[in-house]
Amino acid sequence: MLRSSPVTPAYDMNHQCSLNFEVLLAPNHRCSINFEDLGFGGGDFGGHLVDLTGNLKWHPLPPPPLFAGDSLVSSALLDAGRTICVSSSMPDGTAGTFCYDTASQEWRRGGDWKLPFYGRGEYVPELQMWVGFTPSHPHYLCSADLAAIAAASRHGPTVQHVWEDFNPTPTVVTARFPGNVVRRTWVEWTVEKLHTVRLGSDRLCIAKVFNADDQESYDTLTVLVGVEVVRGGDGELRMVKHKTKRFVFPGNSINCVL
Secondary structure (H helix, E strand, O other): OEEEOOOOOOOOOOOOOOOOHHHHOOOOEOOOOOEEEEEEEEEEEOOEEEEEEEEEEEEEOOOOOOOOOOEEEEEEEEHHHOEEEEEEEOOOOOEEEEEEEOOOOEEEEEEOOOOOOOEEEEEEOOOOEEEEEOOOOOOOEEEEOOHHHHHOOOOOOOEEEEEOOOOOOOEEEEEEEOOOEEEEEEEEEEEEEEEEEEEEOOEEEEEEEEEEEOOOOOOEEEEEEEEEEEEOOOOOEEEEEEEEEEEEEOOOOOOOOO
16 A cells, blocks of 8 residues: 655645545646555564564655656556556646556656556556546546556557547526526536546446536536446447436535545
């Protein structure tokens, strides 16, 4: 298990720092990045070092070779969790990907490119592929093969499939005022958070959180989409969309999806 151990000053877009590794790897997170690994520690009894299953400790890991001003934009786990890859973006548009080997506890630079996802890419073993969201709007579900990263490839992976899952259309909000005055406003929805939750096999739950792009509105739209990503007889991947549920939370925001 890993977590981030931020140092002062360390703030994200909302001026808060998180001790949760998953939140740290959220897109555009600006916290200072220091990782810790949770492992079994030792106890000294009579001069003998004894490992105790209940003696868990946080051990500091080497920080990634990022620079001041870098923002994490994407991440993925490789080799059954042995390798952690994160991609950063600089204000001038340059990018870089860094990979951490949990066995050797060393970082290496993967290349001057970014992972082809917005946020985290999730590995689906049944498909031997990673799924996530496209880097650009409207952030549809997509897939990519990241296996070559472990071999220190100089070329970054690319998106192989893109599927239209959900993108909210502008909504007309009607407000009535005294004097029979009616005001209609077009509200655009901007994406706030994106998540993929594995449900087993090739089934996924897509969770998208949108905020109303209106200074007078603080509504939050949350959409849950159940999908399957299956491989057809021709070997190509395709998405089968199932039920979609929408929830509007007036004046509230979604902090996390479990």
